[in-house]
Amino acid sequence: MGLLKKLLKRKQKPSSGSSGSMQNTSVQNAPLQADLQENINQIQEALGYCPDIMVRKILINKRQTRAAIVFTDGLIDATAVENSILKPLMLDFPDNSSEEPPPSAAQDLMEFIRESVLTVGELQELTDLKGALDAVLSGNVVILADGYAQGFSVDMAGWEQRSVEEATTETAIRGPKEGFVEDIRINTALLRRKIKSPALRWETRIIGRVTKTNVAVMYIKGIVNEKILEEVFHRLDRIDIDGIMDSGYIEELIQDETFTPFPTVINSERPDVVAAALLEGRIAILVDGTPFVLMVPALFIQFFQAAEDYYHRSDVTSLIRLVRYLTFFITLLGPSFYIAITTFHQEMLPTPLLISLAAQREGVPFPAFIEAFIMEVAFEILFEAGIRLPRAVGQAVSIVGTLVLGTAAVDAGLVSAAMVIVVSLTAISSFLVPHFELNIATRMTRFVYMALAATFGLFGIIVGLLALVLHMCSLRSFGVPYMTPLAPFIPSEQKDTFIRVPRWRMYTRPILQAGQNKVRQQPPQKAEPKPPDKQ
Known part of the structure; x- marks a missing residue:
């Protein structure tokens, strides 16, 4: 008992380190x-x-x-x-x-x-x-x-820093080539060059007890939704953490608290993309020390929009955007449909194709699900290896590894040639989505649909799609429905969803994101025909 009392007294006594810390603070x-x-x-x-x-x-x-x-x-x-x-x-x-x-x-x-x-x-x-x-x-x-x-x-700040260069993660054939850098002052200046308006405002916060990182919130007064802006400041002010190393820290701390693989905050490395988002009523969050700027609220359709879409003609952009939506479904459901049809619904295939697939799978010892799972995991390993390896050898190793692995797996009889084609098409399709965050979410969800297809066939895929749609419709990004303008369906905002109409028809800003000033431009007036001159 005496030893126990001594231990309790020692535990209650403040340590020298804590007293020193309190003294240092004072x-x-x-x-x-x-x-x-x-x-x-x-x-x-x-x-x-x-x-x-x-x-x-x-x-x-x-x-x-x-x-x-x-x-x-x-x-x-x-x-x-x-x-x-x-x-x-x-x-x-x-x-x-x-x-x-x-x-x-x-x-x-x-x-x-x-x-x-x-x-x-x-x-x-x-x-x-x-x-x-x-x-x-x-x-x-x-x-x-x-x-x-x-x-x-x-x-008198004057440390060594990276100069303004082309954005490496969002390349474009046409459009500005400059990208953000790690200095927050240079980044705010790049946005000032794009938007020369006194309505462009920005407020700063110091976040991180140890790092004391500068965080700037930029918006356009009169265009921004004041309720969303107030919510952004509220979420930033409640952050209590010792350090902020990247904007990813802020993204994870302020995003809506919903368990989902789909991102509810979007980021960009291009000043023109962030400037366009500000003009739509969105809010930009800049973090000192990183070139990636956060934009809120983020909607599902935003992840299919690239900066280059607004620098080409509307007909070209619309075609490319439809291809992106098609490749999204290929990435999500390509292996699942192959597994479901070859396992449960062979009657859906033409007879010559069915015979060809049966001949290819004659020596394969695994079912279609295990076969697809092995190839998908192998692709993920090669993808991560290509990113982590030095740039000089990363692409060569990934390309050679993919070719050698696919050919060797077919020759060894572990997988069929058709499965290699399906997995390769799925992998290539995943890179057509402009934003990498949605690509990651799609790759994660793809394994769930593969398991549903192997268990229930096409019925499992349909049930999984219904559950996915319900889940995505329940998401919010700073109070704005994630699937806007599809759910809720807003007819006036379909001008920049699956296709992009000509710019002269895009009169208004997004309704749920912009504030009071929702008019982007005045609609063009039709010229009245003049009567012929009387001679």
């Missing part, structure tokens, strides 16, 4: 002091005296005022710091011999520096240690002066 929340050296010591102690935290002590010209700038090495533009901060403070600071009088004793020095000395664009005032630490770790330069319990944070 130190970070402390206000800045008027003593310069004390502020520097607190910053260095809070950051663990890391060697990349640079402190440059200076004297402000003949006033002999001690000051210091604090920054993180590698996150700032050194040339800009020298020209816009150090040179104005140390060399160009007004003195008694200059035409402009220096600040008087009654005038605050820090106010004078902000208004008349520093030649920078963005400058924020600091009053506590936490703000100074966040500024230093975000790539800003912190300016402190002796005798003043405040400082300045100057945006």
Whole structure:
């Protein structure tokens, strides 16, 4: 009993690590002091005296005022710091011999520096240690002066980053070639270039207790649905996590809480796609550190729409989009129909084809389901291997592996040649869907339909399709039905669903997504014939 009481007391006693963490938090929340050296010591102690935290002590010209700038090495533009901060403070600071009088004793020095000395664009005032630490770790330069319990944070970010290049995941023959990068400021600028309107707004959130990742929510005032916008902010504000590494973290945390393989948030790497979504009333969520921008609400028909659809003529686009829908059903049901017909419904096949298939399967030891399952799993393995392997050898290995594996499996009598054709056609069809997230959901669901076809034949496939339709009609994306405008059926929005009508007939924006401004353009007016001139 005595040992048990000691263990309970030890458990109730806070550990040294937790007390140190609480002490560190209280130190970070402390206000800045008027003593310069004390502020520097607190910053260095809070950051663990890391060697990349640079402190440059200076004297402000003949006033002999001690000051210091604090920054993180590698996150700032050194040339800009020298020209816009150090040179104005140390060399160009007004003195008694200059035409402009220096600040008087009654005038605050820090106010004078902000208004008349520093030649920078963005400058924020600091009053506590936490703000100074966040500024230093975000790539800003912190300016402190002796005798003043405040400082300045100057945006001087200049780390190495990837330049704007063509989007690698959404290639297009015609259209803009630029894609987003990992810097959120560059991404917002790319969208500003597309939409030069004062109605384009964006608000920021800092998410992640440790990473403190910048997240921007962009929308067009007057076009966006205010209820959906409020729901987006509500879901972002309730996120409490230690770190955000990619927009996929945000996607998983804000999506509708429904168990489904189908994505309810869509992402894109192309600024033109995101700009077009904003013009339709959707909301874009940009995350610092990733080139993939989230767009909500996301509908099922969006995953069949590509950026190139709106750069070609409507007749060409409509044909391509119908092909995409056809390949979606081939990807989902191709192996299942083969299994069901060859296992339960042989009477549906013409006699010559039935004899040919029977001859091919004469030496195959497995039923059609096991045969298709083996080939589908082999394809998934080759697909993942092609992605993970180095780019120089990934495509070669996947192509050679597919050919060798298919030929060897047929020659060994493990699978039939017809099954190889069905699986190959299914694999090729899966890549016609423009968005990879829907492709993954289709590949996952395909195995369920294969099992239903092997158990119940075509009856199982029909029951599975009914269950799938009911499930997809029950989904919501930020309150908007997932199958809009098919369920609920909205006749006025069928202009850009299975086909795309000419642009001059697309008058309005989506009804359930846009706000009050639903008119995209005015309908063309018919020209009245003029009477012939009288001679």
